[in-house]
Amino acid sequence: MRTMSARSLTVCQLLPALNAGGVERGSIEVARALVAAGHRAIVVSAGGRMTEELATTGAEHITLPIGRKHPAVLATLPRLRRLLLERDVDIVHLRSRLPAWIGRMAAGLAPAAQRPRLVTTVHGPYTVNRYAHAMLCGDRIIAISEFIRGYITTNYPFVDPARIVVIPRGVSRVEYPSDYAPPAGWRDGFDAEFPELAGRRWVVLPARLTHWKGQQDFIEVFARIASAHDDVVGVLVGGHDPERSAYRDQLLAALAERDLRQRVVLTGHRNDLKDILASAELAVSFTREPEAFGRTTIEALSVGTPVIGYDHGGTGEILRRVYPAGLVTPLDLDAAAARLAAMLDDAPPVPAAHPYTLERMLEATLAVYSEITGVSVAS
Template identity: 40%
Template sequence: MTLSKPSLHVLQVLPALNSGGVERGTVEFANELVLRGHRSTVMSNGGQLVKELENNGSTHLLVPVHKKSLTSLLQVRRVRHILNELKPDVIHVRSRAPAWIIWLAWRKLPKENRPRLVSTFHGMYSVNKYSAIMAKAEHCIAISNCVQDYMLTNYEIPPSKITRIYRGLDPKSFNSNACNPQWRASLLQEYPELENKKIILMPGRLSRWKGQEAFIKMMHLLIQIRPDCHGVIVGSAEPQKEHYQSELLSLTSSLGLENNISFMGHRSDIQAFYGFADVTCHMSNKAEPFGRTVPEALACGCPVVAFDRGGASESLNAGFPKGLVEPDNIQAFAQRIAELLDTHPEFYLPKEFYLNQQVDNTLGVYEKLLSNEEQAN
């Protein structure tokens, strides 16, 4: 679909283009811009997603904007020169370190020639001068209501300067056909212990705050109610934190769950796991800014049970409120899963959690800024 309005040149800036929610979201947004007839450029220190980005029609600028160091300021003059050459209509910064470089370069441009400057708060950043750079943009996007509330509470940002836009997922990747018979047969051949079981999925990198320990303890309770359940943990440990996986394996063994929980490691086919599972779990022990696994699972036709807090609570409240459980109550969590397994719950994912809506809303922010001649200081 191409917009009837004049095409824009959008420059997105982030530290790198490796794996991660922000990185993947940047590439998906860039691809959509191109499909709609806009010019898309991304500035980063590079990474494994650059090839996909360029293959889909965007331009990548390799600039070391990733370092959280004063030496990064040496890039300001170079970046100012790039901005003068590129002349983008909008600069969209998605992280703090590159935001500093961009802002210092941008503010020295003649006001009449400045691109419009937008930032997205992808998290609830620590409150300090370093993080405050994200609030210096002309307009700020919050990825959830809880992030917006955090911004209003901790930064001096007028409410009129913030727009809440949920991160949108691509329906071509996340849909009810995500798990096909061939994939299912291949998985069961590799993991025969999953055959004829109710699959309880726990996706996410292995990290203490993501809740894998709570999941294992919850599975210990659930197995006593429903012996036909099998837990599946998809995700790998962060670099230098591989010992956490050993702790999880020890906990699994100590609870006698070696035959009831499978560790899959990192997988690039998570959407198929959503389609394969009977229930997906979200058990982070603190509020997540968004909690992308919740809408992803719902889009793939899998009900979700989650602790009632943070961004995960927002998407589940919108599409499947029955899945919400009192935070940190693993007994109630296990009971809720058992209840869902005995029913055929109805749920859906509202359009505001899809990529098309995210792009529409973000372009709306750009167009509103571009139609307003008042520039920020």
């Protein structure tokens, strides 16, 4: 067994920007864990509203437009190469395709003795083409689910499977405890905003309004159980692009056609999703295409809310491991309606513990850094 050294590491993460999103959130969490373990964390991006949060972790942010889809992005190469050398970077962690191309080239321009190791994280099933190849250049390739591992091995057979490490995303058990309850007065305020929901049980689908997220399937399934469960309402939580409102209009028309306008509400984007999930009777995931992970599925389960979901992609993986009672054959609306009706009557309890924790994700990520450098990176 190789002996680990005890020196500190410098890890530089590259991503397009630091605005809201799962990639950005994961980058900040890893930076925080590195600093807490006594290492140096650098994030290179074009900046954004999460830059201040990154600063509170003790990490350094370097503003560089490495995600700009313009030939001028190549002008960032000399500065990035200089940064890697001056900061004596040990690992470059690539989290998006264009920054991965830039980071790979900058690292390749460094002298061999100072060349950093590369780690990539594949966050989704990208379109299969040469543009995605940069995400496969890492000494280690992190796949955020077994589904993503399969996407890589199926579409890019030249990749050595030994380089792929599955590290699912995770939620904080401090932020999402199994006994979580919304703050006092929250429910009254929410009911006042959406009086159709007051005094009723909620079935929630949390997802932005877009066809593949399955809101139309939700309406079809809800219509099948509505008359037998008149104390239940549907809640579609998620924003939509104001310039592309046709799908939202289709959903409203479908509800009107089925006389469900008072039984299913569209809340728009919400910052209190955790409170909504914790207050729901059930949450559902009816994505018509497999998701890379299924974050809202594990968020709902973490606060004790049962979930029904199609058995594919990341959501299927989560349910198989944590709550198999919620699995439904993808796109089988009759089966989904039967499962929903049964679980509204008697849903099995959700386990208080599960493996999809932030702590486990960070531990596994830092272990990858240790493996490829020979440096102990204990969190």
